Amino acid sequence: MTTRPIKLFNSLTRSLEDFEPIHPGEARVYTCGPTVYNYQHVGNMRAYVFADTLGRTLEWAGYKLSHVINITDVGHLTSDADAGDDKMEKAAASAGKSAWDIARHYQQVFEDDLARLNVRPVQHPRATDYVEAMIDWAKGIEDKHCYRLDSGLYFDISTVHEYGRLARAVTESKDDEREGRIESVDGKRNAADFAIWRTTPAGEDRQMEWDSPWGKGAPGWHIECSVMSAELLGHPFDIHTGGIDHREIHHPNEIAQNQAHNCSEKSGANIWMHNNFLVDRRGKMSKSSGDFLILQTLVDRGFHPLAYRMLCLQAHYRSELEFTWEGLGAALTRLKRLVMSAEKLVQEPGGDANHPKLVPARTKFATAMADDLNTSVALTALEDVLAAKKIDSGAKRAAMEEMSLVLGLQLDALTRKDLRIHPADAQTTEAEIEADLVRRKEVRAAKDFATSDAIRESLSAKGVEVMDGDPLGWDWKLESPQ
Ligand code: AMP
Numbered sequence: 001m002t003t004r005p006i007k008l009f010n011s012l013t014r015s016l017e018d019f020e021p022i023h024p025g026e027a028r029v030y031t032c033g034p035t036v037y038n039y040q041h042v043g044n045m046r047a048y049v050f051a052d053t054l055g056r057t058l059e060w061a062g063y064k065l066s067h068v069i070n071i072t073d074v075g076h077l078t079s080d081a082d083a084g085d086d087k088m089e090k091a092a093a094s095a096g097k098s099a100w101d102i103a104r105h106y107q108q109v110f111e112d113d114l115a116r117l118n119v120r121p122v123q124h125p126r127a128t129d130y131v132e133a134m135i136d137w138a139k140g141i142e143d144k145h146c147y148r149l150d151s152g153l154y155f156d157i158s159t160v161h162e163y164g165r166l167a168r169a170v171t172e173s174k175d176d177e178r179e180g181r182i183e184s185v186d187g188k189r190n191a192a193d194f195a196i197w198r199t200t201p202a203g204e205d206r207q208m209e210w211d212s213p214w215g216k217g218a219p220g221w222h223i224e225c226s227v228m229s230a231e232l233l234g235h236p237f238d239i240h241t242g243g244i245d246h247r248e249i250h251h252p253n254e255i256a257q258n259q260a261h262n263c264s265e266k267s268g269a270n271i272w273m274h275n276n277f278l279v280d281r282r283g284k285m286s287k288s289s290g291d292f293l294i295l296q297t298l299v300d301r302g303f304h305p306l307a308y309r310m311l312c313l314q315a316h317y318r319s320e321l322e323f324t325w326e327g328l329g330a331a332l333t334r335l336k337r338l339v340m341s342a343e344k345l346v347q348e349p350g351g352d353a354n355h356p357k358l359v360p361a362r363t364k365f366a367t368a369m370a371d372d373l374n375t376s377v378a379l380t381a382l383e384d385v386l387a388a389k390k391i392d393s394g395a396k397r398a399a400m401e402e403m404s405l406v407l408g409l410q411l412d413a414l415t416r417k418d419l420r421i422h423p424a425d426a427q428t429t430e431a432e433i434e435a436d437l438v439r440r441k442e443v444r445a446a447k448d449f450a451t452s453d454a455i456r457e458s459l460s461a462k463g464v465e466v467m468d469g470d471p472l473g474w475d476w477k478l479e480s481p482q
Pocket residue numbers: 032033034035042043044045046047241242243244245246275276277278279284285286
């Protein structure tokens with residue numbers, strides 16, 4: 001099968017590069033997954049919508065995709081530092097549950113959220129299933145690259161070629177800022193050295209701990225991604241993704257371990273890609289702020305999860321994106337417009353997308369996606385297809401389905417009804433609203449405008465806005481009672 005050329009932005013070189021697979025016809029992608037000690041906020045989910053759009057694009061371009069999104073179900077300290085509490089154990093203690101239960105629970109929530117965002121199922125290996133392999137890896141690099149402290153086994157970053165090249169920490173003089181983020185551990189040779197193994201302090205118990213040559217303890221966070229990517233995809237593999245914060249510490253550390261283990265100056269992956277942040281008025285959305293937005297909050301406010309996917313697709317993944325409720329509302333309206341046109345098409349038989357009249361829109365789409373996933377332009381190409389006049393609907397349907405598949409918008413299945421805003425705390429049901437509106441129609445036909453107004457007002461008191469003559473064909477809108 002022939003493949004389409006694609007350009008991707010490589011954070012390692014800070015430039016656009018042609019995607020050239022290591023194994024002909026295949027694309028192997030590793031995405032840093034969540035630490036499952038809490039809910040993922042919608043900012044985290046942007047990272048997975050991006051990774052999924054990348055995977056879909058590679059498949060559309062003709063590659064056989066192997067994609068891994070790992071689950072960090074062990075440890076991970078409360079900062080990128082090597083000191084401080086263990087997030088998983090801390091969450092377990094405050095919930096009065098075992099660390100294992102906490103991890104399983106939040107992994108399930110995460111996977112449900114992925115499904116709601118139409119992120120395709122991929123492999124989700126758990127770190128706790130790879131601890132033996134991590135110990136073996138650490139043993140292999142210990143002599144040349146590591147040193148022991150009471151608190152564990154540390155990686156000496158001065159032993160590898162150009163440590164931090166990905167972060168550009170040195171050349172972009174972010175040194176102080178960067179090192180300032182790393183809490184010091186007594187005895188570290190370099191401020192940026194990091195733990196490969198965290199030995200449980202004497203007199204303390206961890207729920208999640210394993211025997212190792214460096215005492216009972218738990219693996220450091222960075223080692224798990226090096227090990228799981230090597231085990232599941234082989235080194236080197238094609239593309240490694242994560243949020244832009246990982247470009248600074250986590251990924252440079254993974255690279256250092258890969259260099260040590262693979263006895264190579266190379267990073268372990270050909271292309272490193274990073275999505276920018278979802279921000280709100282207070283700045284980067286983060287868990288430490290406490291009150292963060294999760295997908296369920298959006299659903300409770302009545303938004304279909306794919307409205308959030310649409311919001312993400314409207315921006316380039318390398319740009320910051322601000323979350324506002326108005327922005328989410330606008331994304332939902334745009335999705336509704338697409339669904340309105342698509343709903344009609346899916347009733348028609350499919351055809352051949354190769355219709356001369358669709359060439360400009362299809363070329364625009366292909367060029368945009370191959371240009372480092374320019375989804376915002378690709379969306380306008382999809383709109384062009386749906387707006388095309390005087391061409392047979394089979395061709396339109398085929399082109400629409402192809403584009404919808406790449407963008408993950410499910411236009412072949414979504415209905416306008418699915419997208420109706422329906423807040424969890426609504427004080428009425430759709431059936432009641434529809435019944436009231438039927439009655440309103442009858443009384444209006446009988447010119448009983450007083451009763452008609454009364455029905456409208458009683459609906460309004462329940463948060464229902466009646467929208468006569470709405471161009472999108474919505475007769476009513478239900479809002480959360482504020
Ligand atoms: P974590 O569970 O903290 O490791 O985060 C999971 C993923 O979400 C990582 O790839 C992070 O880089 C990414 N991430 C964290 N915060 C944001 C944000 N506000 N916007 C976009 N991505 C984020």
